[in-house]
Amino acid sequence: MRWKKFALFLSVIGPGIITANIDNDAAGITTYSVAGARYGYALIWTLIPTTVALVVIQEMVARMGVVTGKGLSDLIRENYGVKVTVYMMLGLFLANFGTTVAEFAGWAASWEIFGVSKYIMVPLGVLAVWLLVTRGSYVSLERILLMACVVYLGYVVSGFMAKPDWSEVIRQTVVPQAKLDPQFMMLGVAIIGTTITPWMQFYLQSSLAEKGVRKEHYNLTKIDVVVGSLFTDIIAFFIIVACAATLFPAGIRIGEAHEAAVALRPFAGGYATVLFGLSLANASLLGAIIVPLATSYYICEGMGWERGVNKTFREAPQFMWIYTAMLAMSAVIVLVPRAPLVFLMVLSSVVNGLLLPFVLIFALRLVNDPRIMGEHTNPRVYNYITWGTILAIIVLAVVAVVSTVAPLG
Amino acid sequence: MPLFGELFLSEIVRKPVLDPKGEEVGVLRDVSVVKGETFPKISSIIVEKRKKTFAVPWNKINIFNKRVMSINVYSGSLVPYELSEEDLLVRRDILDKQIVDANGAKVVRVNDVKLEGLNNDALLVAVDVGMRGILRRMGFERRGEDLLRLLRIRLGQNLISWNYIQPLQSKLSEIALNIPGEMVSELHPADLADLISQVSHEEGAQFIEGLDIETAADAIAELEPDTQKAMFTDMDVARAADIIEEMDPDTAADVIGSLPTETARAILAEVEREEAQDIQELLNHESDTAGGIMTNDFLAYPPDITVEECLKRYRVDAEEIDSEAAYYMYVIDAEDRILGATSLRDVLLAEPGKVLAEIMETNVKTVTPEADEMTTAVTIAKYNLIAIPVVDSESYLLGIVTLDDVVDRMVPSRAKRKLRSI
Numbered sequence: 001m002r003w004k005k006f007a008l009f010l011s012v013i014g015p016g017i018i019t020a021n022i023d024n025d026a027a028g029i030t031t032y033s034v035a036g037a038r039y040g041y042a043l044i045w046t047l048i049p050t051t052v053a054l055v056v057i058q059e060m061v062a063r064m065g066v067v068t069g070k071g072l073s074d075l076i077r078e079n080y081g082v083k084v085t086v087y088m089m090l091g092l093f094l095a096n097f098g099t100t101v102a103e104f105a106g107w108a109a110s111w112e113i114f115g116v117s118k119y120i121m122v123p124l125g126v127l128a129v130w131l132l133v134t135r136g137s138y139v140s141l142e143r144i145l146l147m148a149c150v151v152y153l154g155y156v157v158s159g160f161m162a163k164p165d166w167s168e169v170i171r172q173t174v175v176p177q178a179k180l181d182p183q184f185m186m187l188g189v190a191i192i193g194t195t196i197t198p199w200m201q202f203y204l205q206s207s208l209a210e211k212g213v214r215k216e217h218y219n220l221t222k223i224d225v226v227v228g229s230l231f232t233d234i235i236a237f238f239i240i241v242a243c244a245a246t247l248f249p250a251g252i253r254i255g256e257a258h259e260a261a262v263a264l265r266p267f268a269g270g271y272a273t274v275l276f277g278l279s280l281a282n283a284s285l286l287g288a289i290i291v292p293l294a295t296s297y298y299i300c301e302g303m304g305w306e307r308g309v310n311k312t313f314r315e316a317p318q319f320m321w322i323y324t325a326m327l328a329m330s331a332v333i334v335l336v337p338r339a340p341l342v343f344l345m346v347l348s349s350v351v352n353g354l355l356l357p358f359v360l361i362f363a364l365r366l367v368n369d370p371r372i373m374g375e376h377t378n379p380r381v382y383n384y385i386t387w388g389t390i391l392a393i394i395v396l397a398v399v400a401v402v403s404t405v406a407p408l409g
Numbered sequence: 410m411p412l413f414g415e416l417f418l419s420e421i422v423r424k425p426v427l428d429p430k431g432e433e434v435g436v437l438r439d440v441s442v443v444k445g446e447t448f449p450k451i452s453s454i455i456v457e458k459r460k461k462t463f464a465v466p467w468n469k470i471n472i473f474n475k476r477v478m479s480i481n482v483y484s485g486s487l488v489p490y491e492l493s494e495e496d497l498l499v500r501r502d503i504l505d506k507q508i509v510d511a512n513g514a515k516v517v518r519v520n521d522v523k524l525e526g527l528n529n530d531a532l533l534v535a536v537d538v539g540m541r542g543i544l545r546r547m548g549f550e551r552r553g554e555d556l557l558r559l560l561r562i563r564l565g566q567n568l569i570s571w572n573y574i575q576p577l578q579s580k581l582s583e584i585a586l587n588i589p590g591e592m593v594s595e596l597h598p599a600d601l602a603d604l605i606s607q608v609s610h611e612e613g614a615q616f617i618e619g620l621d622i623e624t625a626a627d628a629i630a631e632l633e634p635d636t637q638k639a640m641f642t643d644m645d646v647a648r649a650a651d652i653i654e655e656m657d658p659d660t661a662a663d664v665i666g667s668l669p670t671e672t673a674r675a676i677l678a679e680v681e682r683e684e685a686q687d688i689q690e691l692l693n694h695e696s697d698t699a700g701g702i703m704t705n706d707f708l709a710y711p712p713d714i715t716v717e718e719c720l721k722r723y724r725v726d727a728e729e730i731d732s733e734a735a736y737y738m739y740v741i742d743a744e745d746r747i748l749g750a751t752s753l754r755d756v757l758l759a760e761p762g763k764v765l766a767e768i769m770e771t772n773v774k775t776v777t778p779e780a781d782e783m784t785t786a787v788t789i790a791k792y793n794l795i796a797i798p799v800v801d802s803e804s805y806l807l808g809i810v811t812l813d814d815v816v817d818r819m820v821p822s823r824a825k826r827k828l829r830s831i
Contacts, residue, residue, distance in 0.1 A: 069609035
């Protein structure tokens, strides 16, 4: 029967596409919206090198998961010892805690567009996440996540509804341009930083290891990873286009993704606002499901603590506490008036930025170790591209920090 | 007696090792262990100096404690030693790895390793899996303790005696003890499945290897389908068959059905007849694909043999094969990839001196193992074939579906009686 082949495809397909899509979380959508509103199409070209780096890095990590059957924190711990692992997990916790706050903030904001109070939606969101994770199985979780990925297509529709000048869009996509403007550079860094994040490397590798994809089926996984990465950046492209075609010419500056949704109404109509808002809610909730869960997993995996969503507080205290604390504290921070929301998110993105080069360097060293990977070590081109990305991230991060501390004008 | 009392590996790693003159030979990199009377014992220490490694046998060691390590060999007379995968190195192969605590029925990670002096040996007596071990490795066990005392938290030792340790790597099995294995076998299958699902599939398979057939079957039945599949993939076929026999037929069929055809077929061939028939009957429901109805009795030859040679081989090979499967001869490369096909008619009509590559048809119609029986039948009918090769995405020739097999499946009364021919 035909569905059997499809079932095989589905059974292998998933982790790559899901990871890549959750990548477009609240923070990602905010960055793209702000970039489009502030600079029009001028930053779109950065998506092309970002996509290349994303594909290469994700493929590398996916390969590690399939070949070793182990997660990234597992491999780091086994090969580099306790110290490195503890510091890395600490960084990952801080960064991802900030990310979770951002997800719930995005979730709250998207419902405020429709006039629903965050005091109703945030507790509801936490409850939904909690139920899905503790009551659902991995398979059902994956199905729901794959389904939710389809909602992202709302951004593509919004992009078309904004009626952009396509020839102009394409011209600016393929012709790179740079502005000596700190905010421009900051946004450039943010686009890379929000697309390639530390936690997704951990997530992708673990979910592949757990699925037990066989080396023979690795080609399907490769397709999964590449398609997922392309899809992510296509969505990003349409978000930027939607905001660039409408808000940029009108000179409307925004600082948040939900502002983009509201600001779109006069230009692209009420439907665009609804689509933008719902997609943001969906993206935020997806992130809120995965990020805290994933974080608790890797920390416990690396430290050797009992883990699993079906465990009790007694059986797996560290796992349950880390997970619950991340969820609960994020919700509280979003709900408490005048909480240092912005400070936390900036901190989170700084930690993420600092962490990413280390994660990539460790991943690169592991993937090139024949004791671990056998004949599946990296082709040389991959190493060049990854090193290039690491260098670019470091340079850009330094530039971003310097220009924030000492603005050029 | 070089070691009195006890010490932790983390207290001596990267500490200097001295020669009789008190000069530094290098730093301690690792210790190598072998099977002892009860606990594993240190056979030599690995010293590192300027990227070079040296192995110093245990009987050459004078003092071995956390303050001083000295050997009675001069640094000049040490011969460099290349570490091999065969060695059992505590730091490389045990530290930071996951192991099974048979007593607590848990997967834990080794944070530190405790060594103890007994007579003239140093034994590996326990592993530290607690917070203390982590703090010690980080280098602030003391400060951490002080801080926790302020917070009125007492940090207990969390050591597991080597008596209760079941390693998960095959190379460590020689220093593993029997007791933990027996303890593990007593655990509830669901607990075993839980242990297995927390480690990599390779380690899980290694763990299953250590269980008796009955326990293994119960544990595997509790696993998620993906993990089940992984457990069977590299298992010895005879053992896999024993485990399958031990399972309920429907569980067995689910497992068998999810395995790659080749593996499944190999395992089923070893399973007792009656049991195998039960399983096959259940499998029948999912067998309406080319992969389910194909046979792997077919004729295949390399491209470079002559027509004469081909006929000579045919006379031997075709004897064993049904007549409808013996009409075509497939031409395959060394890796079983299909290159072309020819028929008995074409071979008989060709000049005896030509090679098969010259007379074969290269545009061969094939089906994938996943193709449904209708697609397979339609393809056979469309190209007027007697049999069609089943080929995977990398053009490996997996088997052939013959015309009569397809007819059998299309005629309902007979199809019902036909079992999946694994």
